[in-house]
Amino acid sequence: MASPETGFLDLEVIESVNLALHPLQEFTDALSGESYASVSYVKPVLHLLKTSVLAEKEGDTDLTKDIKEKILDYMNTKYDDPATPELLDVASFMDPRFKSSYISVEKIQDIKTRVMSAVKDTSQEEGEHSQAKSVDPPINKRAKPSLGSLLKSNPGPTSTTSDMQVEQVVEAEVNSYLLSPTSDSEADPLAWWKLHHFTYPKLSKLAWRYLCIPATSSPSERLFSTSGNVVTCQRACLKPTKVNMLV
Secondary structure, eight states, X not given: OOOHHHHHHHHHHHHHHHHHHHHHHHHHHHHHSSSOOBGGGHHHHHXXXXXXXXXXXXXXXXXXXXXXXXXXXXHHHHTOSTHHHHHHHHHHHTOTTTTTXXXXXXXXXXXXXXXXXXXXXXXXXXXXHHHHHOOOOOOOTTSOOOHHHHHHHSOOOOOOOOXXXXXXXXXXXXXXXXXXXXXXXXXXXXXXXXXXXXXXXXHHHHHXXXXXXBSSSHHHHHHHHHHHHHSOGGGTTOOHHHHHHHO
């Protein structure tokens, strides 16, 4: 039978662990819950964890401080790959709720350059895609050429957009976006970009690429679990369309 002193020590350990881990529960539930959470949330959450939630507080025991330190060390190791912070920075930048709020001052210009380069690459990809899809209609050899076909075969002067002009347009969109008021923290960033699509036509396409990335793997894991509950040994003859509808 355990002595009262041993029970007191066990209780002290539990309380120390609870002080360190309990504040993380709300963030875990929010990021992994049923409601969609974009990857743009990760950068602000990491900043809040490092500066507030996992910071040493008055009344923390040595065990609590040690647990918090171990968690912070693990997080730093988890995000030490240079590609990961870059992704999080751009995603946070493209979120109208955060923009450059959680990006260090010395990195803002670098992120703007990356965003402008990505927007130009996206525009070029769409231009090549649209050219590949456009197919000229078959020409009837017996029919007489129309005035429209003659003009098409001998096009007049066309206005070309230089790379410099495209860069200026993209830079103007980025600067205007940064000067616009930040969105409410509870607002849906995708809904914001849908509303401002015509104001920032080039920037919005890049935003959709980044903001569609989920913050955690929980949604996909939950979907696989649902599929496993639907397609069982007793329901192995379900057609794919029926499975998609049920899931």
